[in-house]
Amino acid sequence: MPNALLKIVLLLVLGSATLSLHAAEHQFPQADLSKLGNIPTIDTPFYIMEYHIWHKSPFGQESPDGYVHWDMGHDRIDRAIGPDWMRDKGPVGYPLLGLYNAEDMNVIRWQLACMQNTGVDGTFVQMFPEWNQGEYFDRTFIWDKIIDIADELGYKVGLHDEVQFRGGQPAQKWDVMGKRIGAFIKQYGQRSAFLKIKNQPAVAFQFWNRFNKTMSVEDLGKMIDLAEKTAGCDIYWILHMAPNDGVYAMDKVDAFITMANTNALNHRVSGYTDSPKQDWEMMQGQLDKTKAYAKKYPNKDLGLWVYDGFEESPKAFGDGRTSFRWMPRQKGKTLITCLEKYEAINPAFHILTSWNDWQENTAIEPGWQSDVLDGDPYFYCKLLAKLKGHTFTAPPLPAKESVDPWMWQTLYGIDRTPPMLTHVRYLPMAPAIVATAADTGSAIQSIKVAEHGDLYVDASDYAAPVFHGVTSINPGRTVEGGYQLAVNQPITVGLLPEMLKQCKSNMVYIGLEFTDHTAGNILVYYPCQNKLINYKPGDENRFDVCAGISLSNSGKQVAAVRPMIGFLKDQANPEIRIELKGTRKHPKPSPITVSRIHVFTDFAEAKAGLRLDAGKPDSQVQTVRVEIGNLKTAPTQKAAYIIATDASGNVAMPVVYHGVDAHAFMNRP
Numbered sequence: 001m002p003n004a005l006l007k008i009v010l011l012l013v014l015g016s017a018t019l020s021l022h023a024a025e026h027q028f029p030q031a032d033l034s035k036l037g038n039i040p041t042i043d044t045p046f047y048i049m050e051y052h053i054w055h056k057s058p059f060g061q062e063s064p065d066g067y068v069h070w071d072m073g074h075d076r077i078d079r080a081i082g083p084d085w086m087r088d089k090g091p092v093g094y095p096l097l098g099l100y101n102a103e104d105m106n107v108i109r110w111q112l113a114c115m116q117n118t119g120v121d122g123t124f125v126q127m128f129p130e131w132n133q134g135e136y137f138d139r140t141f142i143w144d145k146i147i148d149i150a151d152e153l154g155y156k157v158g159l160h161d162e163v164q165f166r167g168g169q170p171a172q173k174w175d176v177m178g179k180r181i182g183a184f185i186k187q188y189g190q191r192s193a194f195l196k197i198k199n200q201p202a203v204a205f206q207f208w209n210r211f212n213k214t215m216s217v218e219d220l221g222k223m224i225d226l227a228e229k230t231a232g233c234d235i236y237w238i239l240h241m242a243p244n245d246g247v248y249a250m251d252k253v254d255a256f257i258t259m260a261n262t263n264a265l266n267h268r269v270s271g272y273t274d275s276p277k278q279d280w281e282m283m284q285g286q287l288d289k290t291k292a293y294a295k296k297y298p299n300k301d302l303g304l305w306v307y308d309g310f311e312e313s314p315k316a317f318g319d320g321r322t323s324f325r326w327m328p329r330q331k332g333k334t335l336i337t338c339l340e341k342y343e344a345i346n347p348a349f350h351i352l353t354s355w356n357d358w359q360e361n362t363a364i365e366p367g368w369q370s371d372v373l374d375g376d377p378y379f380y381c382k383l384l385a386k387l388k389g390h391t392f393t394a395p396p397l398p399a400k401e402s403v404d405p406w407m408w409q410t411l412y413g414i415d416r417t418p419p420m421l422t423h424v425r426y427l428p429m430a431p432a433i434v435a436t437a438a439d440t441g442s443a444i445q446s447i448k449v450a451e452h453g454d455l456y457v458d459a460s461d462y463a464a465p466v467f468h469g470v471t472s473i474n475p476g477r478t479v480e481g482g483y484q485l486a487v488n489q490p491i492t493v494g495l496l497p498e499m500l501k502q503c504k505s506n507m508v509y510i511g512l513e514f515t516d517h518t519a520g521n522i523l524v525y526y527p528c529q530n531k532l533i534n535y536k537p538g539d540e541n542r543f544d545v546c547a548g549i550s551l552s553n554s555g556k557q558v559a560a561v562r563p564m565i566g567f568l569k570d571q572a573n574p575e576i577r578i579e580l581k582g583t584r585k586h587p588k589p590s591p592i593t594v595s596r597i598h599v600f601t602d603f604a605e606a607k608a609g610l611r612l613d614a615g616k617p618d619s620q621v622q623t624v625r626v627e628i629g630n631l632k633t634a635p636t637q638k639a640a641y642i643i644a645t646d647a648s649g650n651v652a653m654p655v656v657y658h659g660v661d662a663h664a665f666m667n668r669p
Contacts, residue, residue, distance in 0.1 A: 013178075031376035033386055036332055040340055041389045041452075048115060048123040048303075049160060049194075049204070050362070051353030053102045053142045060104035060402040063426070078653045084420045084440050085367070085406045091311065093370035096377045097397075098404030100606065103142050104306045106398035109149050112157075114366060115355065118381050119390030120197040122156035123355065127184075129163055134171025135180055137161075143188075150193035158195030159184060164240075172211045174223035181223075182230025189231060197236040197349075198254070201226075204238035204351075207247075217246045224252040243289065244550065248297050255301035257292065257351060259286045261338045262307050265327045278327070284341065291345040301348035305481040308335040308352065308380065309371065311361035324586050329371040332383045341386065352384075366394075394491060415441035418650040421642060424657050426594035427625075432659060436623040437644035443618035448606035449626040449640045603643050618647070 033039065056068035067077055077099075081088035087099055100107045115123050125146060127137040137143070143448050150157050161181060163171050170176050181203055188194055189201035196202060210216070215223070220287060228235055238255040241247065248256065265289040287304075289474035294302045309329030328334065335352075363370060364380035372379040378394050387394035401406055405416035419439040426433055436446050609624025628640065645650040 023236075027257050028377055029115040029375040031373040031379040031382055033373070033382065035373065036336065039336060039383070039386050040343070042339055042343065042350065042387045043389075044343065045121045045197075046384075046388060047158070047349060047351050048120055048355050048364075049126075049351045050357050051111075051115075051125045051157075052356050053139055053356070054128075054147070054303065055100060055102040057099045057101045057357070057404065058179055059099070059404045060101040060107060062103060063101045067099065076607075078405075080418075080420045082420070084438070085417050087404075087406065089358070090358055091361050093311075093358050093363060094368045095224050095358060095363070096357065096366040096368065097402075098407035100403065103145070104398070104402045105145055108145050109153075109517075110395055110398045111605075112146070112149055112153055112155050113395035114378075114381055116153055116155040116391050117395065118384040119392075120352075120384065121349075122158055122202075124158045124195070124202075124351070126160045126162050127168075129161070129166055129171035130178060131166075131169070132162075134166060134173070134176045137180065137184060138324040147188060147191055147193050151191065155193060157193055158202040159188075159206065161203065161205040164208065164211070167212060172214060174215060175220040175226060178223040179224030179230055181235070182227035185227070185231035185233065185235055189233060189235075190464070194449060199348035200236035200254075201231075202236045202238065202258075206240040210241075217250070220247065221250060243293050248293065248300060249417070253300070255303055255348060256293075257303045257305045258290045260307060260353070261303035261334075262310055262327055265334070274433075283338075287341060288343050290347075293635065294345070294347075303349045303351055304342045304345075304347045305351050305353065306331070306335065306338050306342065307354075307362055308364055309362060312527065318462070323432055331371055331373045332380065336387070385450075390459055409441045412491035414645075415648045416650060417441050418648050418652040419444055419644040421644050421652055421655045424621075424642060424655060426657065428557055430625075431628050433609075433626045433628055433642065434623065435609065435626070435642050435644075435655075436621070437652065438621045439644075439646045439650075440620065442646040442648040442650070443620055444622040445645045445647050446533065447609050447622065447624040447626070447642065447644045448603055449609070449628060450603055450643070451604035493604035546634075603641075606641075606643065 052069075054069045057063060057070060058067070070077060070087075077087050077089055079088050080086055085098070086094055088100060097107065102108070112123075125143060127139070127456070130136050130138045136646060146157060159181070161177075163177060166172055171180070185201050185203065194201050207215075207220075210220075216256070219664060224235070224237060236254045237252065238257065239253055240257045243256075243258055247253065261283055262280045264287060268494075290302055290304070294300070307327065310327040334640065339350065352364070354360075354362040354364070356363045359366075360369060366377045368377055370380075373383075374381070379393065381394075382392040397403075398410055400412045402413065403411060406418070408414040408416045417440065419437040421437050423436040423537060424433060427433075431448055436448075437444050437447050607626055609626040609630070611622060611624050613619070613621070613623045615622060626642075640657045642655045642657055
């Protein structure tokens with residue numbers, strides 16, 4: 001019996017064809033805010049913090065060839081988790097637009113319009129210093145779009161320097177930080193859309209524990225002096241830090257944020273519970289302490305930091321995590337109660353986290369499954385508007401071309417959502433595979449099973465691996481001696497250009513199977529379109545997916561990436577490179593053995609199934625049985641690739657069936 005095989009499917013997808021018609025926008029459920037009882041009016045200035053611009057997806061204008069930050073390194077993002085339009089990104093909350101590209105101007109305009117229509121006083125855009133020297137901010141080309149659109153809308157945006165998370169790097173040095181912020185304010189601080197408090201451009205940054213005690217109070221003062229000298233103007237400084245008399249006494253700092261409600265209400269728990277511990281008494285004690293400091297330093301503005309909820313889901317940070325932090329939203333009641341208590345001490349302003357941190361589920365951006373009232377995806381925008389004495393009006397949705405096609409059916413009435421393969425069974429006596437697919441938009445057209453790609457390398461002897469460097473794949477190629485490919489040095493898989501150009505499908509699938517229990521990862525690099533044209537000197541492209549994807553040899557993992565075939569087909573020698581990647585614990589991993597490499601340019605050779613269910617011919621849920629006796633694949637030894645297509649031509653992400661680690665008669669994808 002061979003060792004358990006790790007089946008990895010890499011999905012490469014060409015951009016969707018543009019449709020000319022724009023269907024009527026979806027009618028969303030409407031939240032009944034009266035269910036929340038009395039909602040106070042907050043006259044205190046109110047700002048949104050953590051408007052993240054790090055999200056990337058292969059959809060929309062000038063989109064990259066994969067995902068950034070949505071997937072958080074896991075491999076399920078091209079599979080639906082239910083409903084069929086919801087990609088499995090990990091955490092529960094899901095944005096209304098699906099997994100958008102934060103660079104898309106249509107998305108930015110819609111986001112800023114939503115913020116503006118809540119009636120808040122402005123938003124702090126989260127900007128990270130670039131990684132190397134820290135002298136510039138990353139992604140300033142996105143900031144350029146944001147401030148231009150904010151100018152048009154008449155909305156205000158400020159700078160949140162997320163330097164707190166550049167620990168031990170040059171970005172946290174006082175001189176580097178002063179030059180970076182000063183240059184940014186010099187360029188943008190006088191723009192009409194730049195948020196100004198007391199007529200000064202507003203800059204906020206977290207300064208907890210003084211960057212692990214690496215920046216002294218004296219250096220903080222020098223940083224501020226240098227920044228304002230470089231900018232040529234005074235800056236309104238907001239520091240997030242615990243009470244500190246040495247810093248609070250500084251004339252140079254204008255405002256402090258001393259606490260957040262998560263300090264008391266967000267406790268680490270093991271497993272989900274109905275009511276995780278919430279210490280309101282502790283929060284009140286922190287508020288009393290803040291009030292005392294406000295009295296002690298009357299020339300300082302003291303702001304309060306409020307979260308509407310929090311969920312440090314295990315699926316966001318690794319499926320093996322057993323403890324995490326969780327603060328329930330209670331459909332807005334947590335936010336309302338906290339603000340009522342905050343208002344009692346008369347803060348200078350409130351800052352709400354977050355606009356769109358979907359990893360920690362703090363987002364108030366319109367979305368699904370984030371504890372909204374009455375299923376209204378705009379609920380938190382409406383609640384925020386009510387708190388500010390306004391009525392929220394939803395702006396028009398972005399053009400569909402800027403939105404994940406999986407969302408088109410829900411938002412625009414156009415079915416581009418693929419079927420879901422929901423169940424797979426293996427019948428060893430037949431032998432056969434029984435598969436069920438469901439689709440909410442169109443009828444299931446076919447369910448097929450394939451043994452291997454039309455281009456493949458197949459190593460049949462799993463006992464004696466040898467080292468190989470594959471230079472190209474010919475149809476049906478078997479490696480020398482029939483051994484596995486031991487990845488101790490990069491393996492290059494050449495994709496024959498003529499085969500890709502003849503491909504009629506809009507998709508190409510790359511499948512790998514390997515077996516090993518050695519600690520470490522395989523890193524897969526693939527050709528993709530890296531649009532650096534938008535980047536200015538100093539911007540860093542660190543997060544772009546084009547570099548590759550890391551796949552853990554966990555034994556059961558399925559991973560997916562989505563580069564563009566259009567770019568692949570233009571390459572004279574398109575290739576995929578597979579190499580080892582060490583971990584912190586195992587920086588020099590042992591070789592990992594690859595047993596099969598597949599390239600599916602289409603599933604034309606796959607075997608169709610015989611329908612088993614008694615539904616109508618155009619049913620949207622169908623079950624088929626595929627006899628596999630004439631296939632070389634034995635599902636208890638190798639993989640079988642199952643794919644479903646609907647009547648609108650939407651194709652599901654292939655499900656890899658392998659029986660080694662599964663019950664002989666049942667396996668769910």
